Amino acid sequence: MDFTSNFIVQLINGIALGSTYALIALGYTMVYGIIMLINFAHGEIYMVGAFVGLALVTIFKVHIIIAFLGAMLFCMLMAVSIEIIAYRPLRRSKRLAALISAIGISIILSNLVNLLVGPKPQTFPSIEKILFEIKSFDLIAGAQINTLQILLIIVSAILMIGLQYIVKRTKVGKAMRATSQDYDTAALMGINVNRIISYTFAIGSALAGAGGVLVGIYFGVVKYNMGMLPGMKAFTAAVLGGIGSIPGAMFGGIILGVIEMMTVAIGFSSYRDAIAFGILILVLLIKPTGLFGKQIFKKV
Amino acid sequence: MLSIQDIHVKYGAIRAVMGISFEVKAGEIVALIGANGAGKTTSLRSISGLVKPEQGKIFYNDIELTSMPAHKIVEMGISQVPEGRRVFPLMSVLENLEMGAFTRKDKNKIKDDMKKIFQRFPRLEERKNQLAGTLSGGEQQMLAIGRALMSNPKLLLMDEPSMGLAPMLVQEIFKIIREINSEGTTILLVEQNARMALSIANRAYVLETGQVAISGEAKEMAENKEVQKAYLGL
Numbered sequence: 001m002d003f004t005s006n007f008i009v010q011l012i013n014g015i016a017l018g019s020t021y022a023l024i025a026l027g028y029t030m031v032y033g034i035i036m037l038i039n040f041a042h043g044e045i046y047m048v049g050a051f052v053g054l055a056l057v058t059i060f061k062v063h064i065i066i067a068f069l070g071a072m073l074f075c076m077l078m079a080v081s082i083e084i085i086a087y088r089p090l091r092r093s094k095r096l097a098a099l100i101s102a103i104g105i106s107i108i109l110s111n112l113v114n115l116l117v118g119p120k121p122q123t124f125p126s127i128e129k130i131l132f133e134i135k136s137f138d139l140i141a142g143a144q145i146n147t148l149q150i151l152l153i154i155v156s157a158i159l160m161i162g163l164q165y166i167v168k169r170t171k172v173g174k175a176m177r178a179t180s181q182d183y184d185t186a187a188l189m190g191i192n193v194n195r196i197i198s199y200t201f202a203i204g205s206a207l208a209g210a211g212g213v214l215v216g217i218y219f220g221v222v223k224y225n226m227g228m229l230p231g232m233k234a235f236t237a238a239v240l241g242g243i244g245s246i247p248g249a250m251f252g253g254i255i256l257g258v259i260e261m262m263t264v265a266i267g268f269s270s271y272r273d274a275i276a277f278g279i280l281i282l283v284l285l286i287k288p289t290g291l292f293g294k295q296i297f298k299k300v
Numbered sequence: 301m302l303s304i305q306d307i308h309v310k311y312g313a314i315r316a317v318m319g320i321s322f323e324v325k326a327g328e329i330v331a332l333i334g335a336n337g338a339g340k341t342t343s344l345r346s347i348s349g350l351v352k353p354e355q356g357k358i359f360y361n362d363i364e365l366t367s368m369p370a371h372k373i374v375e376m377g378i379s380q381v382p383e384g385r386r387v388f389p390l391m392s393v394l395e396n397l398e399m400g401a402f403t404r405k406d407k408n409k410i411k412d413d414m415k416k417i418f419q420r421f422p423r424l425e426e427r428k429n430q431l432a433g434t435l436s437g438g439e440q441q442m443l444a445i446g447r448a449l450m451s452n453p454k455l456l457l458m459d460e461p462s463m464g465l466a467p468m469l470v471q472e473i474f475k476i477i478r479e480i481n482s483e484g485t486t487i488l489l490v491e492q493n494a495r496m497a498l499s500i501a502n503r504a505y506v507l508e509t510g511q512v513a514i515s516g517e518a519k520e521m522a523e524n525k526e527v528q529k530a531y532l533g534l
Contacts, residue, residue, distance in 0.1 A: 190374030
């Protein structure tokens with residue numbers, strides 16, 4: 001394989017991987033945008049999404065599309081409950097308190113799944129048996145893209161466009177933006193701030209659940225601790241894009257995925273995680289607001 | 301219309317309001333004046349439900365507001381122009397106005413009301429697609445007033461609408477307040493600019509360190525020696 005085709009192959013791998021980071025990163029950034037909390041349980045919500053998808057396909061034998069939607073719904077309800085039980089009572093406490101609560105939830109979820117399913121990786125049924133045969137296409141000589149990658153990228157893109165539509169055009173989306181900019185004033189508009197926070201958790205977690213199922217299909221295995229590393233990477237992606245910024249999380253995810261695969265391509269595959277977290281440290285040192293960081297207007 | 305009965309509000313250990321009572325009757329402009337820290341803003345925040353008094357009661361047309369959540373109070377017909385305008389800086393002028401109408405469902409009426417706001421403030425229409433954070437102070441104040449009017453309030457609470465504005469604009473804002481009132485909206489106005497406030501109000505209350513010090517007809521207050529000395533600089 002020559003250099004160009006290798007480059008293109010890794011670029012496609014990177015975009016596919018990055019799309020899953022982006023889906024998870026959106027939940028981090030949305031929740032941070034609205035209640036200034038780094039929801040460390042978010043990676044575990046993604047993991048639970050993958051397991052719910054797996055259970056629906058293998059135990060309940062439903063169609064993969066139903067399983068996909070079911071996992072999203074389950075994650076929504078779970079995250080809304082988590083927020084009410086673990087974060088809402090701490091809303092007026094120091095920010096560290098809610099952060100510790102989030103870490104606690106994260107540990108509970110991964111251990112719960114470990115207890116229920118066991119520590120062994122579970123295989124996700126092959127997409128060829130449940131949806132379609134995987135075909136590959138030549139983009140240029142030697143560089144191929146397969147239908148599974150296309151599926152992953154298209155589904156992620158549809159979800160992200162849907163999210164943009166909700167946030168930019170709908171009443172709930174506008175209320176979310178208003179609440180993230182000014183909590184008290186949003187309440188003065190008649191916005192039920194608690195409900196909007198629940199919606200934010202619900203939407204962000206539905207995306208994480210979708211990401212979990214997509215990754216299950218793409219890599220073929222799911223494991224109780226699979227949320228940890230992608231969760232951290234997605235957090236990095238959110239910071240890289242500018243925490244609180246929705247387009248930032250999307251681009252941050254894709255950029256991080258591509259950088260990671262390029263690191264693999266040039267032969268440093270054992271350093272891919274180090275590079276990813278190196279980026280986190282660099283962004284925090286040099287430009288903590290990230291690529292698309294929120295502009296802050298001073299009062300006139 | 302609105303009756304505040306002996307409210308006490310604490311922020312942590314700081315007692316901001318210590319037994320304030322006052323009333324607003326339908327159709328009036330009532331001014332709350334007083335120095336910084338007298339409890340004016342806290343009084344408005346308790347009416348809007350942003351802080352909960354630990355003692356005392358607030359009634360609106362005989363309905364108790366004291367423990368009602370803020371978003372329900374807006375539905376009752378009370379809206380607020382908060383101190384420092386507090387427009388949503390990263391949303392457009394249009395979106396800010398839409399947020400003001402959040403509790404309403406009558407889409408056509410909302411459109412009509414938005415047109416009225418644009419007639420009253422042509423500058424806002426010129427800038428309707430601009431981010432609110434990029435507006436000047438005066439424009440932001442107009443937007444904050446327009447946004448509060450979008451909920452179609454019966455009672456409008458205004459917190460320091462003249463703060464930080466050029467004298468010309470202050471005149472303009474007070475003219476608008478009078479117009480809004482003459483169109484049937486009752487107004488409770490908090491101001492440090494006591495002279496201007498007394499010139500348009502029917503009645504006024506002077507607050508000092510969390511309590512009502514003096515109250516009465518605005519005209520009489522403007523001639524009251526104590527008020528003149530302490531608040532009008534005469």
